[in-house]
Amino acid sequence: MIELAIVVPTYNERPNVGELVRRLAEALAGIEWEVVFVDDDSPDGTAEEVRALARRERRVRCLQRLGRRGLSRAVIEGVLSTSAPVIAVMDADLQHEEAVLPRMLERLGDEASSDVDIVVATRYAPGGGHEGWDEGRARMSRLATALAHRIVRTGITDPMSGFFVVRRRVFEAAMRRLSGEGYKLLLDLLASLPAPARVAEMPYRFRPRQAGESKLDSAVLWEFTLLLLDKRIGRWIPARFVLFSLVGASGVLVHFAVLSVAYRVEQLPFGLAQALATLVAMTTNYALNNSLTYRDQRHRGLGWLRGLLTFYAICGLGVVANVGVANALFDRQGWLLAAAAGALVGTVWNYAASRAVTWRKKS
Numbered sequence: 001m002i003e004l005a006i007v008v009p010t011y012n013e014r015p016n017v018g019e020l021v022r023r024l025a026e027a028l029a030g031i032e033w034e035v036v037f038v039d040d041d042s043p044d045g046t047a048e049e050v051r052a053l054a055r056r057e058r059r060v061r062c063l064q065r066l067g068r069r070g071l072s073r074a075v076i077e078g079v080l081s082t083s084a085p086v087i088a089v090m091d092a093d094l095q096h097e098e099a100v101l102p103r104m105l106e107r108l109g110d111e112a113s114s115d116v117d118i119v120v121a122t123r124y125a126p127g128g129g130h131e132g133w134d135e136g137r138a139r140m141s142r143l144a145t146a147l148a149h150r151i152v153r154t155g156i157t158d159p160m161s162g163f164f165v166v167r168r169r170v171f172e173a174a175m176r177r178l179s180g181e182g183y184k185l186l187l188d189l190l191a192s193l194p195a196p197a198r199v200a201e202m203p204y205r206f207r208p209r210q211a212g213e214s215k216l217d218s219a220v221l222w223e224f225t226l227l228l229l230d231k232r233i234g235r236w237i238p239a240r241f242v243l244f245s246l247v248g249a250s251g252v253l254v255h256f257a258v259l260s261v262a263y264r265v266e267q268l269p270f271g272l273a274q275a276l277a278t279l280v281a282m283t284t285n286y287a288l289n290n291s292l293t294y295r296d297q298r299h300r301g302l303g304w305l306r307g308l309l310t311f312y313a314i315c316g317l318g319v320v321a322n323v324g325v326a327n328a329l330f331d332r333q334g335w336l337l338a339a340a341a342g343a344l345v346g347t348v349w350n351y352a353a354s355r356a357v358t359w360r361k362k363s
C-alpha cells in the first residue's frame with residue numbers, strides 16, 4: 001500500500017533528478033513511497049531522463065506538461081496524479097534536505113492520533129538556515145517572509161517554504177480554492193483552507209544549488225506580490241484590476257501632460273493635440289500593464305508590438321463605451337456622475353477585453 005508520494009516540480013533539472021531519486025531511496029527505506037516529477041517540457045530533456053529512471057525503478061513517475069509553465073500549478077497536478085494519503089512537496093535541485101523527510105513524516109504521525117495536518121520544513125527556526133547565501137538574497141527572503149506574515153497571518157516561521165508534507169485530505173479541502181498563481185503553494189494552501197490548519201515545523205538547512213540555475217526571477221517575485229494582494233483583496237476585487245486601474249489613472253496624467261505641451265506650448269490644433277495625447281497615453285498604459293500588471297505573461301519583441309495594436313483597438317472601443325454611457329446619463333444624472341459612470345464602464349471594458357485578448361493566458 002502506498003504511504004507517501006513526493007511531488008517534485010522540475011524545469012531544466014536533468015543533472016539533478018537521478019541523484020535525488022538515489023537520495024530519496026536511501027532516506028525513505030522502510031516506507032512505501034513514490035516520486036512524481038512534474039516537468040513543464042524542459043528543453044534540457046528532464047522528462048526523458050525521468051522516464052529513463054522510471055523504467056528501472058517503479059517508484060519513479062513522470063508527469064510531463066506541454067505548453068505550460070508554473071511551479072504551483074505543476075505541483076497541484078502532481079498531487080492530483082497520485083493516490084497517496086500523504087504528500088511531500090520538494091524541489092529537484094537537492095537544496096531541500098531529503099534526510100529531514102522521515103522526521104517530518106514522524107511528526108505528521110497517524111491521521112487518527114495526530115495533532116497536525118501539515119509539517120513545514122523551515123529555514124528560520126533554531127537548527128535551520130541557508131548555506132552560501134549572500135546578504136542580498138538573505139535580505140530579500142526575509143523581506144518577502146515578513147510581507148507574507150503581515151498579509152496571511154500564518155504564525156509559522158517560513159511560510160515561503162517549498163518543502164512540506166501535507167495530508168491528502170487537507171489538500172483536498174483547499175484544492176478548489178487555490179489560486180495556483182506563482183510559486184508559493186504553501187502560502188496559497190494555508191490561505192485557502194476553510195479552517196486554520198494544524199501546522200508543525202521542522203528545521204532544515206537550505207543547501208546551495210549543485211547544478212542548473214534558479215528559476216526565480218523578478219517575474220516570480222511579482223507573481224508573489226500579486227498572490228498576496230489577491231489573497232487580501234481578491235474576494236472583493238481582482239488584484240489585477242486594481243493595478244490596471246492605477247495604470248489607467250497614470251494614463252490620465254500622461255494624457256494631460258502631452259495635451260498641454262502639444263496644445264498650449266506647441267500650439268497644435270486641439271483635435272490633433274488630443275489625438276496625440278490619447279496615443280501616447282494608450283502606449284504608456286500598455287507598456288506599464290505589460291511590465292507590471294501582466295509581468296508574468298509579458299510580451300517581448302514582435303509580440304510586444306502585436307499586443308500594442310490589440311490594446312489600441314480595445315481602448316478605442318473603450319472610449320466609445322465611455323462616451324456612450326456618459327452621454328446617456330448626462331441629462332438625468334449631471335455631468336460628474338455621467339463622466340464617472342462612463343470612465344468606470346470604459347475601464348472595466350478595457351480590463352476585461354485586454355485580459356481576454358492582449359494578455360490571454362496561453363494554457
Ligand code: GDD
Nearest residue numbers: 009010011040069070071074091092160161162214215216
Ligand atoms: N514544473 C515546473 N514549472 N517546475 C518549476 C518551474 C516551472 O515553471 N519553475 C521552477 N520549477 C522547479 C525547479 O526546477 C525546482 O525543482 C523548483 O521548482 C524550485 O525552483 P528554483 O528555481 O530552484 O527555486 P529556488 O531555489 O530559488 O526557491 C525554492 O526554495 C525556496 C525555499 O524553500 C522554491 O521552492 C521556493 O518556493 C522556496 O521558498
Ligand code: MN
Nearest residue numbers: 091093095214
Ligand atoms: Mn532551488
